Every structure is written in structure tokens, then in C-alpha cells.
Amino acid sequence: MAKINFGGVEETVVTREEYPLAKAQETLKDEVIAVIGYGVQGPGQALNMRDNGFNVIVGQRKDSPSFERAKQDGFVEGETLFSIEEAAERGTIICNLLSDAGQIAVWPTLKERLTAGKTLYFSHGFGITFKEQTQIVPPADVDVILVAPKGSGTSLRRLFLEGGGLNSSFAVFQDATGKAYEKAIAMGIGVGSGYLFETDFKKEVYSDLTGERGVLMGALAGIIEAQYQVLRQRGHSPSEAFNETVEELTQSLVPLVGENGMDWMFSNCSVTAQRGALDWKGKFREATLPVLNDLYDSVASGKEAARTIQRGSTPGYRQELEAELKEVRESELWQTGAVVRKLRSK
Ligand SMILES: NC(=O)c1ccc[n+]([C@@H]2O[C@H](COP(=O)([O-])OP(=O)(O)OC[C@H]3O[C@@H](n4cnc5c(N)ncnc54)[C@H](O)[C@@H]3O)[C@@H](O)[C@H]2O)c1
Ligand SMILES: CC(C)(O)[C@@H](O)C(=O)O
Ligand SMILES: [Mg+2]
Numbered sequence: 001m002a003k004i005n006f007g008g009v010e011e012t013v014v015t016r017e018e019y020p021l022a023k024a025q026e027t028l029k030d031e032v033i034a035v036i037g038y039g040v041q042g043p044g045q046a047l048n049m050r051d052n053g054f055n056v057i058v059g060q061r062k063d064s065p066s067f068e069r070a071k072q073d074g075f076v077e078g079e080t081l082f083s084i085e086e087a088a089e090r091g092t093i094i095c096n097l098l099s100d101a102g103q104i105a106v107w108p109t110l111k112e113r114l115t116a117g118k119t120l121y122f123s124h125g126f127g128i129t130f131k132e133q134t135q136i137v138p139p140a141d142v143d144v145i146l147v148a149p150k151g152s153g154t155s156l157r158r159l160f161l162e163g164g165g166l167n168s169s170f171a172v173f174q175d176a177t178g179k180a181y182e183k184a185i186a187m188g189i190g191v192g193s194g195y196l197f198e199t200d201f202k203k204e205v206y207s208d209l210t211g212e213r214g215v216l217m218g219a220l221a222g223i224i225e226a227q228y229q230v231l232r233q234r235g236h237s238p239s240e241a242f243n244e245t246v247e248e249l250t251q252s253l254v255p256l257v258g259e260n261g262m263d264w265m266f267s268n269c270s271v272t273a274q275r276g277a278l279d280w281k282g283k284f285r286e287a288t289l290p291v292l293n294d295l296y297d298s299v300a301s302g303k304e305a306a307r308t309i310q311r312g313s314t315p316g317y318r319q320e321l322e323a324e325l326k327e328v329r330e331s332e333l334w335q336t337g338a339v340v341r342k343l344r345s346k
């Protein structure tokens, strides 16, 4: 296991060089990997593992669109595609890739089929960490492991097809067989991870829920809306407000941050921009710190989990969610975005 120094702090990281695919295949050669749920992570992980030569089956509610999608992806009903019950019965590694709220309803079905020596796999620390709310308490004689890709299942698949890998966190919650750690790493390689960062279930879920509600999604969407609104209210056209808020961010500046860091992006902008950004970043940091601390408290207290479960278990919730996304899509901001995206020159 490589020890890598991150800005002065040493952490354990598994690389594909030290744990190559052939080793992962050897570790999991006798396993039947049952991917339960075929939403976003399900397809990404199942297809990558199948292409990597693992014995993968899918369990999904019959008569659902995702069941049909699994068929289109080459899983064959009765051979590699089953009901959730049957896949869980057949699987020796049961990958719980249902939605976090959906995992609660299906848990009794999975638990019954988690016989001694099997492995229960998650891509989020949610169900285990918030066990008072989810009632997900695995039997003591099974291994419980986690591989959480740090990005969308869509990116996991796309990067894999391009020959790359998305970095993932991994963790062991319960090691009944003495092989849980090895299995977690092998699964991480199998699903198409690049580097694997060691964590625990609680740290994974706290950081993940904070990240997606914060900078990665919630804060990003919120600050974009705020700046667009200010520019529009001060008389700027939709295209100008959008270009200065989103298009330049995604097409020019964030790729530079990804390439070589924030100072690299700054140094590729004018000194006028650098002066202003350095002067204003502190104000933005101080303004958002209390919100981010509130958010972390809400995650750590279980409030965010409770809301996820409460909303996610409400009948018709997916339609409600779609209605909320439609509202975003149909706002002037994102309608402008749709037009601006068409005006990109390749
Ligand atoms: N979406 C991502 O890219 C992503 C990234 C990293 C980790 N994760 C984690 O991976 C897991 C799966 O996430 P996802 O976004 O792929 O899930 P999802 O929301 O797309 O749902 C997955 C599947 O669960 C099924 N499902 C939901 N409720 C059900 C129920 N009551 N009974 C039977 N089936 C039910 C749905 O039909 C769907 O096919 C979660 O733990 C999530 O936090 C997701
Ligand atoms: C892709 C994300 C945001 O990283 C994941 O955590 C999720 O919940 O979908
Ligand atoms: Mg998440």
C-alpha cells in the first residue's frame, strides 16, 4: 500500500500498479458479483466489472425501465439478469446499489440471503452509518465493504471506456472472513477506479453528503443563480449574464483549475482579474463558512439522512424531483444555457 503525502499529511492509497487487474481477477475468481439496482452507479459498475472479466449478474425490479435498460446493456434475463431476490440468492458479493432510501425497503430481502461468508458491498456509508434510521445491521458472519467512486456512475463508465479510471474511496466495516480488505481493493479495481483512497463508512458519508450539498452541487447551483440574478437585475442581457457566470466557468476556467490548481487558473487571467479575485475570495469564504458549518452539523446530526429517507420513501417522489429539475431547466438562466451550448465552436 502506497503512503502518499498530501500537503504534509500521509495517507494510504492503493494504486493500479501495485494492485493490477489480474490480481483483482484472481482475488474474486470464485465470486458471483450481484449488482442490485440499475440506476446510475449500477450500470457503471456492472458494465465495468463485466468488461474487466468478472462474473457479474444484475438484480433489478422486473417491469421497471431499468430492467429493460439492463437487457439493452447485454444482461440476459434468467442468465445474468434476475429479480432482486434471485440475484441476491445467487450472489456471493451483494452490491447494494439501490437508492439510499430504497435500500431500507429492500434490506429484509437482502439480509435473508446474506448467508455466512458472503460479502455485502456499498458505494456509500449511508445505510450502515445511519443505522438507527435505516435499520441496516448486517449479520456478524458476513464481510461488509465499501467502494465509493468520487463522481457520477456516468463518468465512471465514460472514463473506463477511454482507458482511464475514476478515483474512489474504500473502506471495511466488518471483516468476518479475514479477506474483507483484499476484497474491497479488488472490487475497487474491478469497478474501474483509478486510485483508491482509504476511509471509513462514517467519514465517507459525512464528506460525501457535505460535498454534494455544498461546493459540488448545492452551493455551485446557488451561487450561479445569485450572480446571474444580480447581473440581470443590473441590466445585462441573458447571454452576457450566462457567459460571465457559467459558460466561462465550465469551458475555460474550471478546466484550468483541474489541470494545475487554483493559482494556475489565476495566473492565466489578467492581473486585474487576479487582484479582484484575491480581494473578494475572503469575503465569499467568510460569508459561506457559517452555511457550510450548518450543513456539516445537519449531516452529522442525521438530519440530512432523515430528510433523504423521508422524501425518498414518499410515493411519487421521483415525479416530484423531476418537476423540481424541470423548473431549473426551464428557468431563464438554464434556457439561456441551452442556447449558449449550441453556440460552442468545436
Ligand atoms: N449516482 C451516482 O453516481 C453515485 C455516486 C457515488 C455513490 N453513489 C451511491 O450509490 C448508490 C446507488 O446510487 P444511484 O444514484 O445509482 O441510485 P438510484 O437513485 O439511481 O437508484 C438505483 C436503483 O434503485 C432502485 N430502487 C429504488 N428504490 C427501490 C425500492 N424500494 N425497491 C426496489 N428498487 C428500488 C431504482 O429502480 C434504481 O434502479 C447509493 O448508495 C448512492 O449514494 C451514487
Ligand atoms: C456523484 C456524487 C454527487 O459524488 C455522489 O455522491 C452522488 O450521491 O450521486
Ligand atoms: Mg453522494
Ligand SMILES: [Mg+2]
Binding pocket: 149, 150, 151, 208, 212
Ligand atoms: Mg459523491
